[in-house]
Amino acid sequence: MTNIIEINNLVKRYKNIVALDHLNLEIKEGEIFGLLGPNGSGKTTSINCILSLLNYDKGEILVFGKPLNPDSYESKRNIGVVFQNVAVFDKLSVYENIDYFCGLYIKDKKERKILVNEAIDFVELNEYRKMKPKQLSGGLLRRLNIACGIAHKPKLILMDEPTVAVDPQSRNQILEGIKKLNKNGSTIIYTSHYMEEVEQICTRIAIIDHGRCIALGSKEKLKGMINIGEKITVETIALSDEQLKQIKELENIFDVNYDGEILKIASTRAAQNLVNMLNYLQKNDIQFGKVYTELPTLNDVFLELTGKELRD
Amino acid sequence: MKLSLKYSFLNTIREFSVTFWCGVFPLILATLFYLSFGAYLNNDEFEPVNTGVVIESSDSEFLEVLESIDGEYINTKEYNLDDAKDALGKGDINGYYIVSEDISLKVPSEGVSASILSGILSSYEKNITLIKDILANNPENLDEALAAMEGSEIGVNDVSLSGKVISVNNQFFYALIAMACLYGNFLGTFAINNIQADLSPLGMRRSVTPTHKMQVILSEFITNVSIHFFNLIVLIIYIKLLGVVLGGNIGLILIVCLAGAVNGVALGMLIGVSCKKSANFKTGISLAVSMSLSFLAGLMFAGMKGVVQVKAPIVNLINPAALISDTFYSMTVFDSMERFTMDIAILLAETVVMLLISFIIVRRERYDSI
Secondary structure, X not given: OOXXXXXXXXXXXXXXXXXXXXXXXEEEOOOEEEEXXXXXXXXXXXXXXXXXXXXXXXXXXXXXXXXXXXXXXXXXXXXXXXXXXXXXXXXXXXXXXXHHHHHOOOOOHHHHHHHHHHHXXXXXXXXXXXXXXXXXOHHHHHHHHHHHHHOOOOXXXXXXXXXXXXXXXXXXXXXXXXXXXXXXXXXXXXEEOOHXXXXXXXXEEEEEEOOEEEEEEOHHHXXXXXXXXXXXXXXXXXXXXXXXXXXXXXXXXXXXXXXXXXXXXXXXXXXXXXXXXXXXXXXOOOOOOOEEEEOOOHHHHHHHHHOOOOXX | OHHHHHHHHHHHHOOHHHHHHHHHHHHHHHHHHHHHHHHHOOHHHOOOEEEEEEEOOOOOOHHHHHHHHEOXXXXXXXXXXXXXXXXXXXXXXXXXXXXXXXXXXXXXXXXXXXXXXXXXXXXXXXXHHHHHHHHHHOHHHHHHHHHHHHHOOOOOOEEOOOOOEEOXXXXXXXXXXXXXXXXXXXXXXXXXXXXXXXXXXXXXHHHOOOOOHHHHHHHHHHHHHHHXXXXXXXXXXXXXXXXXXXXXXXXXXXXXXXXXXXXXHHHHHHHHHHOOOXXXXXXXXXXXXXXXXXXXXXXXXXXXXXXXXXXXXXXXXXXXXXXXXXXXXXXXXXXXXXXXXXXXXXXHHHHHHHHHHHHHHHHOOOEOOO
């Protein structure tokens, strides 16, 4: 697969703050590429540098194999952007907004009309097409924001946290829509600090912190980078210190937390972890309620790599 | 381009604040001006000034002067000193002269009436001094000098070489039209706020589209000039309905409005692209610039333009408000089109320069932060 975007050794400083610290990324055609990181990690700065909106101090960015400048109109024709902040005209209706932005890419009137209607269908705003942005709810406004960015069916779509402040129903619709766009041939770069979203839709993920890419790969590959293989949670009361010590000494278990009601165990990757745990509880006549296991999440990956929660 | 024009137009005319400041506010100001000095708008509506005369010495030549202009510029009535004070206090008279060996004038405050009475007295004193001087040095020329004085008139008008006159108060309206033209800079700044990526998300989105920046600026410019040109035509019609003499034919007035509109919008665009502050800050700058230029052109004080002409004539030569105001003045007063043409040419040249600078700044713009 060819690279749609190549970022080499990118450095961006805001006065004394290093926003991007020698960032290297390659985004391949056909991917849904996730940029995952907490607020202030450099996701939006990366996007703005790619779009040549921001000056950067060092490094190189190639889009479709060429540097993208403010007047690279041919390359820009194949790019769609969904910004973090809603970027529409307040005084134009839903239809007028989409028609205007689509018209900046597509000159043919008939073709544009078809594309605008398809975009309205895609974000399910048909019954709101005559409404002004101020009359729309937060979720509908986000959908309009997306429609304005993708109506011209670009080859590359950059989405910068498009689901911020969106209700769960709208969020699911948006995520499903992104998958559909990808199926229709668009390469997508998706930034978010919601790991669930990134896990749900992205084929490859870069975890960014302090402007550096600290991990890169598919979600399976990222999860394989850490020690946690399984998390076991047990509802139980009155465990003694001695019992906790014995649990910690069980095979494959490397971390135990207990708050008097909930026992949380982190274990390495192995087939018998849960069975071993239940055997120990029964053997020692320890009463317990619910028991459940979880596979590691990207948050666990982030936690292990950086020592802090993703939403810090 | 057509699509950009259409939606830029719709977006702008639906924006209440822009419509108010550029369309409605000048109309309100024109109404206030009319209510303030509507009676003095045109010279043919001049009313004689009610004047008291306190005679303490009846052999003064000044009494003859007053008698000669009584009913034309002033209406005189004789009082004793106390009654004159009372009459002035009640507003029955606008001022009174005390005629003794020296002539003195009492007026309550400055104003048109006070200026007229003061002008009469100073003219008389100047003539007396002149006569005394002629008697002392050239007595043989006295008859000729008196004949010349007899022919001279006391007036409050500016009189041009072509003999056309213009009321000082009309100049307030000319400055108002100039100010309204410059208010086009709100439109220009508003447009730039929606183009520049560091000012609005909308600017970011437009910056990443494959549309040539010149096209974006031009479509915004054409839209806003059209809207503002319409605003100005409405203002001109309204001012004409108020009875203000604007001079010139309708074609020339439309040329002034168009030149003023393009200059005002281009000025706003230049402010928008060159000032690296927030949108609200830029709006404040636009207001300050238009008010300052209008002040220098005589919006708040009619004599200001003259003061600037004496102290720093270059300012009047480049100040768009002064140039716009001057086009109306020259249309009214002068037969020749030379001054009018020069004013319009400078306005248009400034517009081209401002647009080019705006385009150069915006064309390849990347930002240090957004």
